[in-house]
Amino acid sequence: METLQRLYPIGIQTFSEIREKNYLYIDKTEYVYHMTHFAKYVFLSRPRRFGKSLLTSTLHSYFSGRKGLFQGLAMEGLEKEWIEYPVLHFDMSTAKHVDKEQLLQELNLKLSEYESVYGKGEEEINPNQRLMGLIKRAYERTGRQVVVLIDEYDAPLLDVVHEKENLGVLRNIMRNFYSPLKACDPYLKYVFLTGITKFSQLSIFSELNNIKNISMDEPYAAICGITEDEMLTQMKEDVERLAVKLEITPEEVLLKLKENYDGYHFTYPSPDLYNPFSLLNAFADGKFGSYWFGSGTPTYLIKMLEKFGVEPSEIGNNHAEVSAFDAPTETMTDIIPLLYQSGYITIKDYDESIDLYTLDIPNKEVRLGLMKSLLPNYVASKTRETTTMVAYLSRDIRNDDMDSALRRLQTFLSTIPYCDNTKYEGHYQQMFYIIFSLLGSFVDVEVRTPRGRVDVVLRTKTTLYVMELKLDKTAGEAMEQINLKNYPERFALCGLPVVKVAINFDSERGTIGDWMIEK
Structure with a gap:
């Protein structure tokens, strides 16, 4: 009897939909449990298409007390209480390529959605006043502390990072919006933010001085992405199906997958990580395509390469100190941190004696995609x-x-x-x-x-x-x-x-x- 076709969650970033419709889900809930029990304010940086939005959605389901969605996952054996907290979940990816007015409209829409549930004070006009009012009312009406989840917090700023004037205007709006997160501490249960970069002068990082950045913490190295162990255990059938379709051995499939989509490390030591978006697309399509770049090359990256005068041959095989990874995006004098945060280069080695990381292009897919996007310049x-x-x-x-x-x-x-x-x-x-x-x-x-x-x-x-x-x-x-x-x-x-x-x-x-x- 032929097995049913595996359902791959291509482009689906909602945890509840993946679980309810029986899509493939690589279990990351043990990370979720530990991440929510060791710090109150947490920030995670990962490149685009690496599963940040799915992770945020998983947190949303967890704090909403949706126990049934976690059946058969690691979380089921870890969580005993399953308390439902009020959750304010803001996805800032909808605010890309915007000017001042459009950004304010986006924030208005996001706040209005929750104000229809928890109400709005007449005196609350600016985004920060409205967010603060929402948090307090959600706390008062439910009797429980509030969870705030902000996905892709830096999305409105990335496309203007090379434009000094626009960056300043949009950054001030976002700083204003995020500012209540510190003042509302007594009303907050948990705050989680994801992004690609670290914008130093946003209040999120200058005022929330107790925020825990887990981006390079070894225990969370594999919180996003798919490890080789996960692929060999949870995706063994997928490898075998692909081998049959391509008429090659499973061992040859693994070598091809590794060459094309593996090679990411966000700390050292770290397990080898595969780009989940590319890996799932390869299994779904039954071929080794170029998926990560097919989903769009950020214009800001090409412009920053030009700004810093970086030649194509200089992108790979670089070295950086630990402090370089924490460099403020908007004041950086070197493109290495941005290339790393964006996923175009990754950690390949670390020399503890001199505290120096070796960075290089992760895999064939990124190398070819990067070169194709740079070729028109030559x-x-x-x-x-x-x-x-x-x-x-x-x-x-x-x-x-x-x-x-x-x-x-x-x-x-x-x-x-x-x-x-x-x-x-x-x-x-x-x-x-x-x-x-x-x-x-x-x-x-x-x-x-x-x-x-x-x-x-x-x-x-x-x-x-x-x-x-x-x-x-x-x-x-x-x-x-x-x-x-x-x-x-x-x-x-x-x-x-x-x-x-x-x-x-x-x-x-x-x-x-x-x-x-x-x-």
Whole structure:
């Protein structure tokens, strides 16, 4: 007898709906129990699409005393009382891309919904007055302390983080809205906030000095996301179904899932974490797609990369002190904290002796998505044409035909509009870095050798390419430098044949001028 099709909660962030309709739920309720019994004010930062909203919704059901929803979960054996508290749950994700008036309208709608239940005082006009009145009346009418849940508290601010004037205006509105949370302490049972970033000057962090930030606390490392253990136990059937559909072994499925969606760590040590949104979509679709970026690349990130002058090759393989993770978003002088908080880089190692974290791009899905979103800055072309070019280029490289790959690239670049900075050698170096990254190959730039730095190193399954790039010179001069500095010597022990590639770019034509290849 064929088993029923598994129901995956794609895009469903409501705990009650997932439980009532028998969707797959990875049990995180033990974390919920401990998180609500060790601190009164709690903040959690995680990247988008990582399950923050579902976690907030789980808290809502828990504090509403909905015992039946937790049947068969860890919480059932932990909670004995199941008291129903009044819950004020604000989802700020509806307040993205807004100006001052729209933000005030959004807050008005959210407050009005609860005022229809608990009433509104005539003298309460501003958002902070209305929130304070709501908390007090909810407490008085129910005789129980109030739970306040704020999901994506920073959503109204993220899109204007690069706009000093707008950021200040919207930040003041949000500061005003959140300010009663400290003054209402006697009436509050529990306060929980989620977000991507930490905006230091919001009253939430400057006034709520007793808020517990669990974002990098080891006990809560796996509170969002799916661990390998959870996948191997609670999703074993899903792995087997996917293997049957793709006609590969379950072991091969696990390797592919790991390569594409694993690799996140939000503290150290930490279990390997999979992006839940991507993982569930892969199981639902029966293929290894690019889901996280398909759900939208934040414009603020691209703008911040430009603001800080960060090249694509500089995003991965970084180091940061512990203090960097707590850097105020709006006053930061380095993009590393924002890249980390947004999920584009993650913790890969930690050196306790010098208190230094190693940060890198988590997995293939993020690397490819990131490079695709950055490519238009280097290749001003229609997406379809670029994607087609990259696909053919990938085939050339797989076939060890670098000559055809460069000829194809030469033709492609000569048919597209000029980008800015095409008279700068680094522009072409970064363009190569992005394109080769999109091929799924290992690529690095400015690789040190005993006698200098190699412009680009590309490693495929069969070959290691050592590349020297020149601008408005000749391929002969580039090859001369490779030979003079004996760059291949540095890679003699890599176990692959080393191929020397010398390339000259023609800035007038905006494409490759000539090249030489030597084995």
